[in-house]
Amino acid sequence: MGGIGKLVTLLLLASPIALTVGQLLDCDTSNGWFYLGGSKCYKVFAGNNRRAYARAKDICVSYGSRLATIKDQFESDSLGSKVSQLVPESERPFYIGLKRELRDTCVACKELRWSDGSAASELQGFWGDNQPNEDLGDCVHVYKNEETYVYDRPYTFSYGNCDVQRSFVCERMAAPTGSFHCFQGGYVRQNQVCDGNSDCNDASDELNCPSRCHFYHKELTGANGTLASFVYRNAQTCTWAIETAVGTNAFVELRDFTSEESADIATIYVGSLDPTRATVVGQLSGTVGTRQFRSFNNLMIIVFSTDSEITLSGFSGIYGSLSSSSGLVEYLTADQTQRTFTVSKFTIATITGFMGQRDYVLVIKTQEQYQLGQVITVEVDASKVDAFQLNDGDYIMFFDGDSAADKVLGKLCNTCDNYFTVQSTKNTMSILLRTGRDIASNSNFRIKYQQGKESLLV
Ligand SMILES: [Ca+2]
Ligand SMILES: [Ca+2]
Structure with a gap:
């Protein structure tokens, strides 16, 4: 009993302290995330990046985020007006993380859920005229309601078909100002960047550290580039992380590949910059020549690890992005x-x-x-x-x-x-x-x- 009382006291104390410190928060603006107050960062995908609901969800997840949840009036208004600033009118209806899902316990039953897994209710939310209308589909998008009498809730919810490609908004937690933003969400202190320890959950604080043979190639304009050259040493791990524009497929061509057979190995991962979450599509060692690999999305990483003896010539390479040559x-x-x-x-x-x-x-x-x-x-x-x-x-x-x-x-x-x-x-x-x-x-x-x-x- 005493223990519980103590815990409650601590919790009561903890929140006012956190508030009075008033730590400033920010978002990874260099990668398109923005802050609207509160505790979250948002990123909008529109234009050629419009997707069906399931794909939109995948893209959010690849950035350590989820489709946005809109649970209060301030968030609805501020996010709606921000999207209106960023996106042309015709592309403005946007998916949020709200969908009728099948229930595990009952084959034909569906229930409304937020992307964070919490239960939602059609009695709540910012539903538009004649909504919620389940006949229209299971996936919820937000659109601007032009009717003047709804001036107090201008951005309203509508059900729709989940296969329609729409703009969408991802969300993740904001970080204290001045932090290093981990690629897949979360943050670490600046002095933890390139210190040789993986501090971010996805190890992204160690991705862009040329002095440690860790290279980060970010090419969002579609141009091709040359993989950073490296010195082939014993007992080292070099990495090349490649990020191209969302909606393209990253590719790499490794040239003149020569390493100690079965001992010094390059592994090509796709789908994520974090090898623990990515898919292996190739492993090279020995005298290989030129090989090409591509990702199913815009992310890939090459990891080259050597053992304690014998170095050979290694390899060079180019990287780039593939986009559909014809219209989709x-x-x-x-x-x-x-x-x-x-x-x-x-x-x-x-x-x-x-x-x-x-x-x-x-x-x-x-x-x-x-x-x-x-x-x-x-x-x-x-x-x-x-x-x-x-x-x-x-x-x-x-x-x-x-x-x-x-x-x-x-x-x-x-x-x-x-x-x-x-x-x-x-x-x-x-x-x-x-x-x-x-x-x-x-x-x-x-x-x-x-x-x-x-x-x-x-
Ligand atoms: Ca670190
Ligand atoms: Ca070796």
Whole structure:
């Protein structure tokens, strides 16, 4: 009993002390995070970085954050107006971390949850007119309500289809002013940077330390660069962390690779700058020559560790970012002739495939003069089934209209029931290819399409 009493006293004392100290907080502004008061930092993704809800969530997580939670009026107003300053009007509806999720205990039940895992209620929040309307979808976005009578809550919540690509906002905790901001959230003191100890949870305080053979290449403009050169020494670990723009795939080409076979080893990690959270895509040792690797997202890290004897020539390398050469939305016109379309894969030297974590959208319309009463039939090319191996995380969805907001006609994926023909009920169909975390997708997105009703399934 005495122990509990003591604990309560300490807690009561602790908060006023924390408040009177009044430590100033700030955010990693050099990486686009901003502070609005309170205890959190936010970052907005818009334009080409708009994503479906699940992808937006992934991107937030890769920066040690989560989709923003908006739990009070001040946060709603200040975040809404900040997004309005940063983002053009047409891109302003933005996802927050609020979604109806399936409940573990009940197959068909859904419940509303915040991205921090806490339960939410439709009786709370800043719902707009005629909301919450669950018929519209499970994922919540915020939009500006222009009605004057809602002047006191101008930024309101709406349900929507989770596959629609929208802007989104990530959040993470702010840090005391003057701290070093760890890449994946959290902070350490400046004198802990490059001191040889991993103080950030993700070890990012030791990423950019050239004197310790730890190099950080941040290239957000799409240009290529040369990996920092190093001196091949015994018993050392050199790292090259590469961060390119969100929405691109980082790549590296290691040249003239020569190391002591099985003893001095380069490991290539993708998906994160923290090897403990990243995926290994390659290990090199011995006389290898030139090899290329790419990430499924904009982050990768190369770690080269040597043992205590024998040094050889090592390697050099270049890095850069891959972005889709064509637009991510293609438009096709269907007529009464069956036509074939293959989405072009991305190619760089030996690396061919779809970029990871991207959405490729095809919109097919009938010829204008035949628009009334016409439908579209799409057949997955049955002769190319072998090339149509979707990897985990890849899927293709067919929508009855020009966007992911329309009714789903079907879904093709590794574990789905695959079928080969779908038909719209109107003059437009859209097809979404979503690539997952795999590195070199074997998927070949090839279809036959035609205006008309006859089934093409053989
Ligand atoms: Ca350190
Ligand atoms: Ca060695």
